[in-house]
Amino acid sequence: MPVEEGSRAQGLGFFEKYLTIWVAVCIVVGILVGSVFPGIPALLSRWEYAHVSIPVAILIWFMIYPMMVQIDFGSIVRVGKEPKGLIVTLVVNWLIKPFTMFLLASLFLRIFFKPLIDPELARQYVAGAILLGAAPCTAMVFVWSYLSDGNPAHTLVQVAINDLVLLVLYAPIVMFQLGLTKLVVPYDTVLLSVFLYVVIPLAFGYYTRVRLIKTKGLAWFQSQFLPRLKPFTIIGLLLTLIILFSFQGGIILNNPIHILLIAVPLTIQTYLIFIIGYAWCKAWKVDRTVAAPAAMIGASNFFELAVAVAISLFGLKSGAALATVVGVLEEVPIMLSLVAIANRTRHWFPAPKLAPGKSGPRPEGQPAA
Numbered sequence: 001m002p003v004e005e006g007s008r009a010q011g012l013g014f015f016e017k018y019l020t021i022w023v024a025v026c027i028v029v030g031i032l033v034g035s036v037f038p039g040i041p042a043l044l045s046r047w048e049y050a051h052v053s054i055p056v057a058i059l060i061w062f063m064i065y066p067m068m069v070q071i072d073f074g075s076i077v078r079v080g081k082e083p084k085g086l087i088v089t090l091v092v093n094w095l096i097k098p099f100t101m102f103l104l105a106s107l108f109l110r111i112f113f114k115p116l117i118d119p120e121l122a123r124q125y126v127a128g129a130i131l132l133g134a135a136p137c138t139a140m141v142f143v144w145s146y147l148s149d150g151n152p153a154h155t156l157v158q159v160a161i162n163d164l165v166l167l168v169l170y171a172p173i174v175m176f177q178l179g180l181t182k183l184v185v186p187y188d189t190v191l192l193s194v195f196l197y198v199v200i201p202l203a204f205g206y207y208t209r210v211r212l213i214k215t216k217g218l219a220w221f222q223s224q225f226l227p228r229l230k231p232f233t234i235i236g237l238l239l240t241l242i243i244l245f246s247f248q249g250g251i252i253l254n255n256p257i258h259i260l261l262i263a264v265p266l267t268i269q270t271y272l273i274f275i276i277g278y279a280w281c282k283a284w285k286v287d288r289t290v291a292a293p294a295a296m297i298g299a300s301n302f303f304e305l306a307v308a309v310a311i312s313l314f315g316l317k318s319g320a321a322l323a324t325v326v327g328v329l330e331e332v333p334i335m336l337s338l339v340a341i342a343n344r345t346r347h348w349f350p351a352p353k354l355a356p357g358k359s360g361p362r363p364e365g366q367p368a369a
Contacts, residue, residue, distance in 0.1 A: 019234065019336070020336070022234075022238055023237075023238070023241060023332065023333055023336060026238045026239075026241040026242045026245070027241055027245050027333070029242050029245075030241060030242040030243065030244065030245025030246040030249065031245050031246070031249045031252055031253070032249070033242065033245075033246040033249065034245065034246035034247060034248060034249020034250060034252075035249040035250055035253055038249075038250065040246060041243075041246040041247045041249070044243060044246075044247070045247065049192065050186065050188040050189045050192045050308070051186065051189045051304055051307060051308035051311070052189060052192050052193055052196065052304050053243070053304075055243060056240055056243055056244070057196045057197070059236045059239050059240045059243070060139050060140070060143075060196075060197055060236065060240065061196075061200065061201050061204075061236075062232045062233070062235065062236030063140075063142070063143040063146075063232070063233045063236040063237055063240070064139065064142040064143065064146075064197065064201045065201050065204065065205055065229070065232065066146060066226075066229040066230075066232055066233050067142050067143075067145065067146040067152050067155070067205075068142070068152070068156075068201045068202050068204070068205030068206070069205035069206075069208050069209050069226075069229070070152050070205075070209070070226070071152040071153055071156060071202070071205065071206070071209070072153065072209075073153075073206065076153045076156065076157060078153075079153055079154050079157045082154075082286075082287075082290065084281070084284045084286045084290075085154060085158070085281065085286050085290035085291065085293075085294035086154075086157065086158060086161065086294070088277050088280050088281055088284070088286070088294045088295070089136075089158050089162065089277070089294045089297055089298060090161070090162070090165065092273060092276055092277045092280070092295075092298045093136040093162060093165075093297065093298045094165060094169055094173075096273070096276060096298075097133055097134075097136070097269075097273050097298050098130070098133045098134045098173050098177065099133075100133070100269060100272060100273065101129055101130065101132065101133025101134075101265075101269050102126070102129070102130055102133060102177050104129075104265040104268055104269050104272075105125070105126045105129035105130070105133075105265045105266075105269075106126055107265070108261075108264050108265040108268075109122045109125045109126050109129075109261065109262070109265065110122045110123070110126060113261050113264075116257070116261060117258065117261065121258075121319045122319075123319075124314060124318055124319030124320045124323070125258075125262055125319045125320070125322070125323045126323075127178055127310070127313075127314065127319075127320040127323070128262075128306070128310050128314075128318075128319065128320035128321065128322065128323025128324045128326075128327075129262075129265065129266060129269075129323050129327075130174060130177045130178060131174060131305075131306040131309050131310050131320065131323075131324055132266070132301045132303065132306045132323070132324055132327040133269065133301075134169075134170050134173045134174050134177075135166065135170060135301055135302035135303075135305045135306050136162050136166065136297055136298055136300070136301065136302060137159075137296075137297055137300035137301055137302055138159060138162075138163060138193050138194060138197055138198070138302050139193065139196075139197035139198075140300055140331070140332075140335070141155065141158075141159060141293060141296055141297045141300055142155060142156075142159070142197075142201075143233060143237065144292075144293065144296045144300065144335050144338070144339055145292065145293035145296065146233060147233070147336075147339045147343075148292040148293070148296070148339045148342040148343055149288075149289060149292075149343070149346075150289055150290070150292050150293035151287075151289035151290050151293070151352065154289070154290050154293065154294075155293040155297075156198075156202070158293060158294065158297055159198060159297065160198070162297060163190070163194050163198075166190065166302070166305075167187070167190065170185060170305070171183045171185045174309070183309075183313075184312070185305075185309065186305070186308045186309065186312065189304055189305055189308045190305055193302070193304055193305070209221070212225055237332070240332075241332055244328055244329065244332075245329065248325050248328075248329060251322065251325065252329070255322065258322070259322075259326050259329075262322070262323050262326040263326055263329075263330050266323075266326060266327055266330055267330060267334060270299050270300075270330075270331070270334050270335075270338075271299075271334070271338075273295075273298045273299045274295045274296065274298075274299040274338050274341075275295075276295075277294055277295030277296075277298055277299070278291060278292075278295040278342070281294055281295060281349070282348055282349065285349070285350055286349065287349055287350050287351060287352040288346045288348075288349035288350070288351070288352065289352045290352075291342075291349050292339075292342040295338075295342075296335065296338060296339075296342075299334075299335065299338060300331055300335055301327055301331060303324060303327055303328045303331065306324040306327065307321065307324045307325065307328070310323070310324045
């Protein structure tokens with residue numbers, strides 16, 4: 001085991017060391033809360049605007065902030081000197097991912113599982129998968145990048161550019177695959193998500209970084225402040241899981257077979273897209289801090305947008321809406337497994353060539369999933 005990996009493992013705290021167990025516990029707790037105490041998720045659902053849950057947004061701030069506070073804005077301009085990771089992300093997200101999702105969903109839900117699913121319902125499930133496949137992640141990719149020691153500046157640029165492309169290409173791709181002549185994209189959901197998940201935590205992180213380095217010094221910032229942020233990402237992640245699964249506790253218990261069937265192509269799609277992006281980065285010798293987030297942004301989805309469009313097109317109780325919800329439910333556990341894969345294969349990639357975009361290496365003991 002390399003020295004870096006050994007010190008990382010030794011520094012893991014109790015929660016980080018058994019993260020997989022805590023994730024499973026939180027999923028069960030969330031389902032129980034949603035089914036036994038339905039009033040709790042009903043109350044939380046009221047705090048929603050433009051299909052974006054404000055409680056979930058607050059928890060995502062907890063997860064994103066530790067990464068945002070490490071971004072040195074001077075390093076952002078240097079991202080363009082190493083564009084390979086960005087090229088991989090854009091090609092995989094917009095020329096590969098939407099179409100592999102369509103093919104896999106159609107193959108499994110309309111052909112392989114035909115005896116188990118009504119044809120009309122299968123069509124709606126495929127529609128929901130299409131809505132997920134055309135929407136790369138905006139918020140949670142910061143978390144996956146942070147947990148895999150990704151480059152914060154490069155991740156920020158990837159997300160920003162993909163959000164701009166999404167505004168232009170999401171509707172045409174979905175309309176083409178669904179055979180629609182018109183699609184009203186809920187741009188309020190897109191813009192609010194970008195504001196909540198990128199602008200606010202980035203501004204707060206920048207202010208904190210500049211203020212603390214000015215008053216306390218860079219050494220104190222690295223050795224004292226950053227390690228104190230360690231629990232926030234894990235706590236935010238676990239609480240988010242409880243809320244997400246509590247929202248859908250009844251659906252999970254009432255439709256276990258169909259949820260499992262829908263999850264099959266979605267799961268294969270997630271791993272497939274990650275493998276394509278990760279293998280491409282390895283072939284191109286992209287450094288490890290860029291390769292992981294470059295592969296993960298396409299593997300995860302902008303589920304708020306997908307759910308919002310599914311509800312507007314097909315209705316709240318439609319098969320399409322259920323398929324997008326399954327995408328939400330399976331994403332965190334699967335993405336954590338990809339984080340673990342990225343951390344265990346760090347030696348496949350060269351050391352960072354790009355300026356790291358943060359004040360220094362991540363303090364020992366940060367979660368390696």
